[in-house]
Amino acid sequence: MIQHSDYKEATIQGRYVTMDKLQQHCFTKLKSETIIIGFSVLGVPIPAFxxxxxxxxxxxxxxxxxxESTTTKxxxxxxxxxxxxxxMAKTILESCTxxxxxxxxxxxxxxxxxxxxxxxxxxxxxxxxxxPESVALRTLFQKFKPDFCFNLHDQRTLFSAGKTNKPATVSFxxxxxxxxxxxxxxxxxxxxLIAAMNQTLQKMIPGQVGRFDDGFNDNCVGDSFQMEKVPTLLFEAGHFQKDYEREKTREFLFYSLLEALQTIAADKISNYSIDDYFAIPENDKLFFDIIVENPQVTNPIIMDTxxxxxRYKEVLYGDKxxxxxxxxxxxxxxxxxAHQTIEGADLLDFDNDPAKQAIRAILSSINE
Known part of the structure; x- marks a missing residue:
């Protein structure tokens, strides 16, 4: 049994992952040669390997x-x-580039x-x-001529796996x-391929896998590569219970990537059906980070019922x-x-809790 903890890259954790961190901690350990596929607007090299x-x-x-750094980790x-x-690693590398x-x-x-x-x-x-970043990716796509594309992203905490009380921890x-x-x-x-990954994930996070809406937009990279007849998969790292740093979610993405690569390497894609794909519930937007019940604040905007x-706003202070x-x-x-429910009465006693103080303050100031 493969254990994610045996391979977790400990030098990059949390939500703030920059090129400087990758260059300092990750690229230096690579056995592969890197190439520069282009430069960012500010002139930062964009490496690939x-x-x-x-x-x-x-x-x-x-x-x-x-x-959106979870998939990078x-x-x-x-x-x-x-x-x-x-x-398994040897098999994947022998079968795939x-x-x-x-x-x-x-x-x-x-x-x-x-x-x-x-x-x-x-x-x-x-x-x-x-x-320039868009041109770099498109040029690489044209030169490399992939058989598969993996488009790796994060999604917000508001997404549910269908109309359920389970978060969409991973979506495709x-x-x-x-x-x-x-x-x-x-x-x-x-x-x-998504059906194969979902089958694996259901053993780990049952009911917490979602499927994104497939409305067509040729300005989106995934849609445009699919237009080029290259199977393209969108990965979305979402929220796992109490995991705002997304260290647990990265584990599920790790297993997803391995399952997809193993399925390609073993030529087992035909073992799965599109019905398995459509059985994955479509994402809905049913979650708040916190719901305050019975808010008990002196504010005419907020009724007793x-x-x-x-929802949290993610703000960068320093490197955190x-x-x-x-x-x-x-x-x-x-x-x-909600990922967390708070009774309004609990906000009356701050307990030196900065989070409760902040919530109390914003409830009291609504439209004042």
Whole structure:
């Protein structure tokens, strides 16, 4: 049994992962030669490297959105595994050639923003190719000619796995390649690979895997690569209970990556069906980080019957991400769930708890 803890890259943890950290701690240990595929808006080199020598070519990239770092951590855990003497690692490297871009948007990563330095969302620039990072990825895609693409992201804590009280800890999507959302051969292959990963994850986090909406947008990179008839998979790292640093979620992404690569290497994609893919519940937006029951504040905006839904805003201070509570919605909030529930009476006794003090303060100040 493979244990993630045996391969976890301990030098990168938490939510704030930058190119400087990767260069200092991770690239120095690589056995593979790195190439520079381009430069960011601020002139930061964007490195990539290959592992393996097999005929099945897999292109994967992470941190296209700079503040989405969980999959970057999982990728380095995967690299550690593939560089080990494990028999599965050897099989994958004999059957596959991986081209890995661990951080496509280094400027956004340093600023901890979704967009690049020009405030452009790189995942909405596949058509225009207006940004140097977008051009770098597209050029690499054309040169490498992958058989599979893994598009690695994070998703917000608000997502539920369907209309349930379970968070979407990991989500997937086989993007559409046209407005009709036809199930093309490449899209079908991606669906079956996702079904393989879901089967593994259900043993670890039952009911906590979601499927993203497949509305077509040719400005999105996944859709555009699917249009090129290359099976493309969107990975989304989400929330696991009490895991705001996403150290547990990275473990599930690690196992997902290994399952996908093993399925490709063993030529077992046909063992799965698109029905297994569509059985994964579509994501919904039913979670707040906190719901305050019976808020008990002197504020005419908040009624006695109301609940207050709070979501965290992620703010960078120094080299640490802080989670600052913000009121997202006030009302009955029927059908919604929370990662944490607080009784309003508990807020009356601060207990020197900064989080409770902050929540009390924002409840009291709503529309004052």
């Amino acid at each position: 290959t592992l393996g020598h097999g005929k099945q070519k897999v292109l994967m990239w992470s941190q296209m959105h700079g503040n 999982a990728v380095w855990d995967m690299v550690n595994f593939l560089n080990s003497p494990n028999e 991986l081209m890995i871009v661990p951080m496509l948007n280094p400027d956004g990563a340093k600023a901890y923003t979704r967009v690049n330095h020009n405030e452009v969302d790189l995942n909405r620039d596949a058509k225009n190719l207006s940004q 999507l086989s993007p559409a390649s046209n407005m009709e959302r036809d199930i093309t051969p490449s899209r079908e292959v991606a669906m079956k 109301d609940r207050v839904g709070i 991400i802080h989670f600052e509570p913000e009121v997202a919605e006030v009302g009955a909030l029927e059908g919604f769930y």
